[in-house]
Amino acid sequence: MEIGNLHIDIEKVSHKTMADEVETKLLEYLKRKSFKPGDALPKEMELTAALGVSRNVLREALSRLRMLGLIETKKRRGMVLSSPDILGSMERVMDPLIIDDTTLQDIFELRLTLEMGLADILFLRKTKKDIEELEKIALQEKATRTKQNFRIKHEVDFHGKIYQMTGNRTLQRFQNMLLPIFGHLVNEEKVPIGGKVSHLDLVNLLKTGTREQFRQGMREHLEHHFQKLKK
Amino acid sequence: MEIGNLHIDIEKVSHKTMADEVETKLLEYLKRKSFKPGDALPKEMELTAALGVSRNVLREALSRLRMLGLIETKKRRGMVLSSPDILGSMERVMDPLIIDDTTLQDIFELRLTLEMGLADILFLRKTKKDIEELEKIALQEKATRTKQNFRIKHEVDFHGKIYQMTGNRTLQRFQNMLLPIFGHLVNEEKVPIGGKVSHLDLVNLLKTGTREQFRQGMREHLEHHFQKLKK
DNA sequence: AATTTTAATATGTAGGACATAAGTATTTAA
DNA sequence: TTAAATACTTATGTCCTACATATTAAAATT
Numbered sequence: 001m002e003i004g005n006l007h008i009d010i011e012k013v014s015h016k017t018m019a020d021e022v023e024t025k026l027l028e029y030l031k032r033k034s035f036k037p038g039d040a041l042p043k044e045m046e047l048t049a050a051l052g053v054s055r056n057v058l059r060e061a062l063s064r065l066r067m068l069g070l071i072e073t074k075k076r077r078g079m080v081l082s083s084p085d086i087l088g089s090m091e092r093v094m095d096p097l098i099i100d101d102t103t104l105q106d107i108f109e110l111r112l113t114l115e116m117g118l119a120d121i122l123f124l125r126k127t128k129k130d131i132e133e134l135e136k137i138a139l140q141e142k143a144t145r146t147k148q149n150f151r152i153k154h155e156v157d158f159h160g161k162i163y164q165m166t167g168n169r170t171l172q173r174f175q176n177m178l179l180p181i182f183g184h185l186v187n188e189e190k191v192p193i194g195g196k197v198s199h200l201d202l203v204n205l206l207k208t209g210t211r212e213q214f215r216q217g218m219r220e221h222l223e224h225h226f227q228k229l230k231k
Numbered sequence: 232m233e234i235g236n237l238h239i240d241i242e243k244v245s246h247k248t249m250a251d252e253v254e255t256k257l258l259e260y261l262k263r264k265s266f267k268p269g270d271a272l273p274k275e276m277e278l279t280a281a282l283g284v285s286r287n288v289l290r291e292a293l294s295r296l297r298m299l300g301l302i303e304t305k306k307r308r309g310m311v312l313s314s315p316d317i318l319g320s321m322e323r324v325m326d327p328l329i330i331d332d333t334t335l336q337d338i339f340e341l342r343l344t345l346e347m348g349l350a351d352i353l354f355l356r357k358t359k360k361d362i363e364e365l366e367k368i369a370l371q372e373k374a375t376r377t378k379q380n381f382r383i384k385h386e387v388d389f390h391g392k393i394y395q396m397t398g399n400r401t402l403q404r405f406q407n408m409l410l411p412i413f414g415h416l417v418n419e420e421k422v423p424i425g426g427k428v429s430h431l432d433l434v435n436l437l438k439t440g441t442r443e444q445f446r447q448g449m450r451e452h453l454e455h456h457f458q459k460l461k462k
Numbered sequence: 463a464a465t466t467t468t469a470a471t472a473t474g475t476a477g478g479a480c481a482t483a484a485g486t487a488t489t490t491a492a
Numbered sequence: 493t494t495a496a497a498t499a500c501t502t503a504t505g506t507c508c509t510a511c512a513t514a515t516t517a518a519a520a521t522t
Contacts, residue, residue: 017474019294031326043503054476056287059505063250063291064298068324075483075504083331086338089320093299095262100314106401107317109352113402114341117348120450121340124460170337171344212443219351229355248505274472285507290474306473306514467520474513481506489498 018053022061025051030070030081041071041079087173094177096184108185111178112225114171115159119215121166122206130165131206137161138199152183158199186225197221249284253292256282261301261312272302272310318404325408327415339416342409343456345402346390350446352397353437361396362437368392369430383414389430417456428452 026047035041042050048058062079065071069085096104141154156179163175197220205214219226257278266272275293279286293310296302300316327335372385387410394406428451436445450457 019474023298027323031328034328037329037331045503056290056477057475059287060291060294063294067254067295067298068320070324070329073504076485076502077483078503081329083334084324084329086321086324086330086334089299090317092258093301093315093317097262097265098268098301098312098315099317100268103314103317103401106399109397109399110345110402110405113348113352114344115348116351117344117346120347120457121344121460124457124462166340168337168340170334171341174341212447215446216443226351226355229352231355250505276472287508288506304473307471307516308514309472463522465520465522467518469516469518471516472514474511476511477509479506479508482504483502484504485500485502487498487500489496491496492494 018057019060019064022051022053022058023064026061026065035081037081037083039081040077041081043078087170087177091173091177094180096181099181104181104185107178107181108225109229111175111182112222112229114175115218115222116215118162118166119211119218121168122162123211123214125167126165126206130161131203134158134161134165134206135200135203138203141199152187154199196223249288250291250295253282253284253289254295257292257296266312268312268314270312271308272312274309318401318408322404322408325411327412330412335412335416338409338412339456340460342406342413343453343460345406346449346453347446349393349397350442350449352399353393354442354445356398357396357437361392362434365389365392365396365437366431366434369434372430383418385430427454 030041044055044058044062048055051058062071062073066073067089069082069088071079072082073079093099099107137154137157141150141158144150144154160172160176160179163172166172197217199221202214202217202221205217209217261272273281275286275289279289282289293302293304297304298320300313300319302310303313304310324330330338368385368388372381372389375381375385391403391407391410394403397403428448430452433445433448433452436448440448
């Protein structure tokens with residue numbers, strides 16, 4: 001008899017720790033039972049009994065769910081399910097020095113994609129007041145443009161404001177955590193920012209242009225970033 | 232003397248547990264020391280000593296970092312830093328029944344934004360082979376379009392393929408976790424999918440059209456979703 | 463020198479003990 | 493009788509000790 005492809009026939013030994021398994025089981029349990037935020041969960045001792053693990057292991061798993069914002073616990077009252085913070089745990093690990101290069105590149109592209117897709121929501125939600133504030137940022141920038149140190153700050157301020165204008169808090173937070181990554185990947189460049197289309201140009205497009213014109217402007221504004229993308 | 236605004240003067244009592252603090256301290260420590268993936272970390276006992284907490288508390292914090300993929304541990308060898316999975320923890324909590332409505336809406340918009348921003352990368356990376364596969368999906372859809380049950384599957388297949396064509400694994404995974412949310416928000420609708428621009432139209436735009444034409448087509452394809460966005 | 467055996471060590475798991483906060487029941491005082 | 497003070501109960505938070513287990517390092521054997 002032939003031996004054949006071993007790692008198809010033999011299941012890889014699971015290096016899973018018990019806390020890992022308990023975590024999975026708890027997540028399954030919460031979803032299967034379709035608990036809603038506010039619902040009370042079983043007590044620790046009941047869970048240890050049901051799962052057949054020590055309180056220690058259980059608490060390591062619960063600690064994870066607590067980090068995800070999935071559960072909240074109070075003394076004596078026990079645990080309740082709560083609405084998780086979907087970005088919270090992502091924020092913790094957003095460090096360009098820790099994340100691998102492929103993912104960094106992916107994130108870079110992700111941000112460009114978002115930036116190009118913003119026009120639709122932006123034109124739906126833009127207000128006169130917001131545009132004025134954006135213009136102020138762009139003008140401030142022009143005044144102090146000589147100083148290299150300020151350039152990054154202005155970049156951040158301007159694009160940050162744009163995301164804020166979408167009224168989408170999640171989008172805003174998301175872009176905020178992408179910033180350090182973006183900064184890390186472009187900080188060595190000495191490319192004069194903006195290219196053909198400056199921030200001020202974008203403001204004007206936002207004021208008087210169409211959605212498509214704005215998008216086209218944004219594309220040209222980001223052109224030198226797109227240039228760097230690999231096929 | 233005036234009392235004034237209390238909750239500015241008096242710091243809110245921190246309900247933070249020790250595991251929370253240890254987690255923060257560890258994250259700070261890892262970033263400050265600028266450890267790189269592969270570097271060995273101090274042993275549990277050294278950390279308990281340095282932090283002045285029990286091994287139990289420390290392990291609850293470590294358990295979280297382990298979930299984030301930030302650290303890996305092996306018996307006897309200790310712990311090493313590793314490249315975290317930035318989406319992993321997000322995937323765990325992506326459940327439309329648990330996430331609050333505002334965030335759900337945010338996510339919905341986030342996906343639309345991505346979809347509108349895809350054209351640039353798509354036109355950079357599209358290959359003949361991919362387009363053929365996409366066309367196949369679109370044609371298959373046309374053949375079985377009568378059955379309501381298949382509609383969602385086709386939606387998923389088609390748009391999933393598009394994301395895959397970007398060659399961006401993170402983007403792909405991201406869209407994949409957004410799917411259930413999207414599905415949850417639109418499942419009650421009986422709007423005939425596609426509107427003016429069908430999947431097959433999009434394929435043709437991808438084949439012979441320009442980047443901007445494709446984007447315009449995508450916009451019209453998604454038009455009835457955009458219609459639902461609130462100002 | 464190569465191989466086997468033994469020892470050492472760091473993490474994984476278990477279980478007991480007590481602290482603490484927050485409800486609940488009971489007693490006390492007006 | 494009711495309000496306030498007190499004692500009790502309970503579930504989580506923290507600490508500690510002990511031992512299992514895997515894996516590397518050292519020692520012993522051939």
